[in-house]
Amino acid sequence: MIWNKQAECMPAHELKSLQLERLRETVRLAGENVPHYKKQFADMKLKPSSITSLNDISKLPFTSKTDLRDGFPFGMFAVPQSDIVEIHTSSGTTGKPIVVGYTRSDIDLWGEVMARCLSMAGTTRDDIIQNGYGYGLFTGGLGVHYGAQKIGATVVPISAGNTKRQIEIMRDLGTTIITCTPSYALYLAESAEEEGLLPRKKIKLRAGCFGAEMWTEKMRDEIESRFKIMALNIYGLTELIGPGVANECEHKNGLHIFEDYFYPEVISPETLQTLPEGETGELVLTTLSRVGTPMIRFRTRDITSLHREPCKCGRTVVRMARITGRSDDMIKVRGVLIFPSQIERALLEIKDVEPQYQIVITRPHHLDELEVQVELSKKMFSDEIRHIEEFRRKIEDNIERTINLRVKVSLVEPKSLPRSEGKAKRVIDKREI
Amino acid sequence: MKLKQISVFLENRKGRLAEALETLAQAKINIRTLSIADTSEFGILRLIVPDPDKAKKVLEKANFTVKENSVIAVMVDDRPGGLAASLRVLSDANINVEYLYAFVEKSGEKAVVILRTEDVDAGIKALKTAGIGLLKAEQVYKL
Numbered sequence: 238m239i240w241n242k243q244a245e246c247m248p249a250h251e252l253k254s255l256q257l258e259r260l261r262e263t264v265r266l267a268g269e270n271v272p273h274y275k276k277q278f279a280d281m282k283l284k285p286s287s288i289t290s291l292n293d294i295s296k297l298p299f300t301s302k303t304d305l306r307d308g309f310p311f312g313m314f315a316v317p318q319s320d321i322v323e324i325h326t327s328s329g330t331t332g333k334p335i336v337v338g339y340t341r342s343d344i345d346l347w348g349e350v351m352a353r354c355l356s357m358a359g360t361t362r363d364d365i366i367q368n369g370y371g372y373g374l375f376t377g378g379l380g381v382h383y384g385a386q387k388i389g390a391t392v393v394p395i396s397a398g399n400t401k402r403q404i405e406i407m408r409d410l411g412t413t414i415i416t417c418t419p420s421y422a423l424y425l426a427e428s429a430e431e432e433g434l435l436p437r438k439k440i441k442l443r444a445g446c447f448g449a450e451m452w453t454e455k456m457r458d459e460i461e462s463r464f465k466i467m468a469l470n471i472y473g474l475t476e477l478i479g480p481g482v483a484n485e486c487e488h489k490n491g492l493h494i495f496e497d498y499f500y501p502e503v504i505s506p507e508t509l510q511t512l513p514e515g516e517t518g519e520l521v522l523t524t525l526s527r528v529g530t531p532m533i534r535f536r537t538r539d540i541t542s543l544h545r546e547p548c549k550c551g552r553t554v555v556r557m558a559r560i561t562g563r564s565d566d567m568i569k570v571r572g573v574l575i576f577p578s579q580i581e582r583a584l585l586e587i588k589d590v591e592p593q594y595q596i597v598i599t600r601p602h603h604l605d606e607l608e609v610q611v612e613l614s615k616k617m618f619s620d621e622i623r624h625i626e627e628f629r630r631k632i633e634d635n636i637e638r639t640i641n642l643r644v645k646v647s648l649v650e651p652k653s654l655p656r657s658e659g660k661a662k663r664v665i666d667k668r669e670i
Numbered sequence: 671m672k673l674k675q676i677s678v679f680l681e682n683r684k685g686r687l688a689e690a691l692e693t694l695a696q697a698k699i700n701i702r703t704l705s706i707a708d709t710s711e712f713g714i715l716r717l718i719v720p721d722p723d724k725a726k727k728v729l730e731k732a733n734f735t736v737k738e739n740s741v742i743a744v745m746v747d748d749r750p751g752g753l754a755a756s757l758r759v760l761s762d763a764n765i766n767v768e769y770l771y772a773f774v775e776k777s778g779e780k781a782v783v784i785l786r787t788e789d790v791d792a793g794i795k796a797l798k799t800a801g802i803g804l805l806k807a808e809q810v811y812k813l
Contacts, residue, residue, distance in 0.1 A: 621714075625712070648712055
């Protein structure tokens, strides 16, 4: 279902001229009002009038998370604080949090893009949405909330956590759409199985938008087959707006970016040069209509690629591939760069292995060691030690084939690894460097 | 002649074995015999109990990974070479023994071992043909 045909199916030339007009306005707004950009543009002798085509965007400087942190708390605002009606902050797990501000029009914009995302999952005003994203400073909860309200669906603002309650609500209220992190969705499936609601009994769930953390096709299969629902990938980030930058349509071949509001580029994280469409690199996004905190060429650190071949759904906006890693989350073990998602893929290629794992990095004798703890599933358990050992070696071999590094795999008891109610913490780095 | 055995996966973590045994104690399940196979990483606890289905249920409820398997209870002469004679029978019949462990109690004058062969039915047949005594489940629980 397409929420805004005009915007989502716009002919390319119309989209480009709209983007250029909005980009120039954004550059003007940021250059005149945001101290950070004002200074940067002055240093570079850059005038909004020097942007005459979309290609000129490469003249603009990048914005990093550090820039936002340095502006803490209100240094990135383009309007007086009195025009800001809402504030969100990023989790601040890597230092001081970053603050983004929303004007009333920004909140409207957010509701609009989230309504587009939820419509991709088939949401209408008749649906009941169980919103399992955290409400609060985290953007997930309220983002979905605004989109659902725009559509006129019934939102159950249950927020993250309280698994027992989630299951009861799902059953008693007859939830049809669910939104939460994919790892939490799998945790919910586990609990629903224990409560006897799965295999599907007494639940009406039809689809879900899952995001806010990296996940894999295998996890999608798992969520879809356990709940018997359609599981779509949603993308967004606090610095830009929150969830609602992009979402998959029912064809699940990449996430449609709402290009009328967000301008995407993919760059090489090493050379910082813009890469041609189709090539894999770091996603860089520019807001085109945000007023509170306009963002110019924000380096997301997310690794993806852009694709413009026509999609069966009829949308003309570009699609981004599922994120396969983070340019700053890469783990360097014995000099080898590794994405946790590579290990996850290697694990899940093996039959009967469930996606519950943790990567522990240690440096016992001046040499990095990587241990992957994997929960032993019921199907993997055999009465004979050699069968379990074979399983373990198979996992080790498969990981080695994928990342070219021998790791140690430990099998741990089912449900013994910590379950996340938000973003799954997959890597524990115990090295003292 | 098959006997049900409960196997439990134990992560190599302090107190995990005690937790498993306490779970059984709370359910008032009396262990007839047990063995532990262990590697540096994990262990497998194997149990013979009078009510294996109930034991499986309570252990699973306590989040243990449990499997039910068939084993054979073999009576062997309590003298040097008693066990060797039984194993010779299996070896001659080309049947692999996966593992075995002993029973604390005797059955009359005979010692009792719990034995698992790759092919349990073939194991039972070979032992019976050679005239080696096997115990039924009910007999085992009464020891």
